[in-house]
Amino acid sequence: xxxxxxxxxxxxxxxxxxxxQNDINRFARLLNERxxxxxxxxxxxxxxxxxxxxxxELILADDDELVQHVVGDVFCYAPKSxxxxxxxxxxxxxxxxxADLDAQLxxxxxxxxxxxxxxxxKFGNTINLEES
Amino acid sequence: xxxxxxxxxxxxxxxxxQAADAHHGIPAIKFFEDIPGVVASHxxxxxxxRLNLLHMKYKFWESKFVTSRAAxxxxxxxxxxxxxxxxxxxxxxxxxxxxxxxxxxxxxPQEEIGxxxxxxxxxxxxxxxxxxxxxxxxxxxxxxxxxVCIWLGASVMVEYExxxxxxxxxxNLNTAQSSLQExxxxxxxxxxxxxxxxxxxxRVYNHDVKTKRQAGKQ
Numbered sequence: 554x555x556x557x558x559x560x561x562x563x564x565x566x567x568x569x570x571x572x573x574q575n576d577i578n579r580f581a582r583l584l585n586e587r588x589x590x591x592x593x594x595x596x597x598x599x600x601x602x603x604x605x606x607x608x609x610e611l612i613l614a615d616d617d618e619l620v621q622h623v624v625g626d627v628f629c630y631a632p633k634s635x636x637x638x639x640x641x642x643x644x645x646x647x648x649x650x651x652a653d654l655d656a657q658l659x660x661x662x663x664x665x666x667x668x669x670x671x672x673x674x675k676f677g678n679t680i681n682l683e684e685s
Numbered sequence: 686x687x688x689x690x691x692x693x694x695x696x697x698x699x700x701x702x703q704a705a706d707a708h709h710g711i712p713a714i715k716f717f718e719d720i721p722g723v724v725a726s727h728x729x730x731x732x733x734x735r736l737n738l739l740h741m742k743y744k745f746w747e748s749k750f751v752t753s754r755a756a757x758x759x760x761x762x763x764x765x766x767x768x769x770x771x772x773x774x775x776x777x778x779x780x781x782x783x784x785x786x787x788x789x790x791x792x793x794p795q796e797e798i799g800x801x802x803x804x805x806x807x808x809x810x811x812x813x814x815x816x817x818x819x820x821x822x823x824x825x826x827x828x829x830x831x832x833v834c835i836w837l838g839a840s841v842m843v844e845y846e847x848x849x850x851x852x853x854x855x856x857n858l859n860t861a862q863s864s865l866q867e868x869x870x871x872x873x874x875x876x877x878x879x880x881x882x883x884x885x886x887x888r889v890y891n892h893d894v895k896t897k898r899q900a901g902k903q
Contacts, residue, residue: 569888574716574881577884578876578877578881581876585876619809619813624769624770624773625769625773626766626770626817627814627816628815629773629813630810630813630814
């Protein structure tokens with residue numbers, strides 16, 4: 554994000570306007586959002602994977618068995634069918650969340666791309682919009 | 686969180702006052718519309734010094750807000766889990782009562798849950814839990830709670846009925862979520878100020894380089 558010292562050959566007489574500044578701010582904001590959203594997305598995906606694993610394991614359990622599942626910080630016992638329903642419900646919630654985050658991330662990347670081409674068109678290599 | 690003191694003294698060519706309640710009174714930095722003008726009235730060195738100082742201040746505020754955001758981000762799932770747990774215990778209690786009633790109707794002897802019978806504690810039931818006694822050490826218990834205790838902080842724990850506990854935890858969750866939102870907005874604001882400070886610095890610097898080059902050519 555930092556504009557580097559301009560080499561003589563790259564020097565341009567570009568005035569940074571308030572609107573350019575707003576674009577730069579917006580870009581920085583999106584960059585932060587992209588990092589945060591990407592992080593949340595990875596965590597949700599991992600959680601979904603764990604739920605998938607749990608569901609797979611449950612198939613192997615006896616139908617009339619009480620199985621242990623985590624509630625808060627403790628392991629509780631419940632009939633298999635109930636735990637299955639619980640996991641299914643959580644999975645659906647996670648899937649919806651992941652789809653939502655995916656859409657958000659796509660929108661962020663899209664807007665960043667637009668801002669990038671706009672800012673590079675104006676400032677050329679006097680501005681650096683790559684992540685350091 | 687009063688970060689900045691009275692902000693009246695802050696307004697000058699570099700910063701402007703905000704509404705007193707906006708962003709904890711942190712002043713907004715001014716975007717230099719007219720670089721040659723600012724440089725002419727303050728001098729390059731003074732400008733850069735002042736901007737650098739402001740930059741450091743904003744960075745300091747940023748780190749403060751990042752820390753409180755991290756704390757809140759941890760709290761939110763904690764409250765959510767606590768609410769889920771209370772609801773779960775409540776549902777188990779309801780089921781236990783149902784079973785007990787059915788047994789009663791059939792005239793079966795009502796079992797004393799959590800009694801001394803060793804057999805009982807080995808056979809898991811709906812209200813059996815394996816809870817963490819110490820790190821990586823679990824013990825089995827049968828629970829029959831009629832209320833839960835909530836740690837309020839300051840070495841105080843208070844007993845609540847299920848519905849009261851859920852209401853309290855939910856209101857705590859809402860408070861945490863709304864302060865999280867507020868902090869996110871403050872962070873966006875502060876980061877904008879950091880960017881403006883950086884761009885201002887670069888522009889002052891580049892203006893200086895350009896002026897010196899032109900002076901050299903002449």
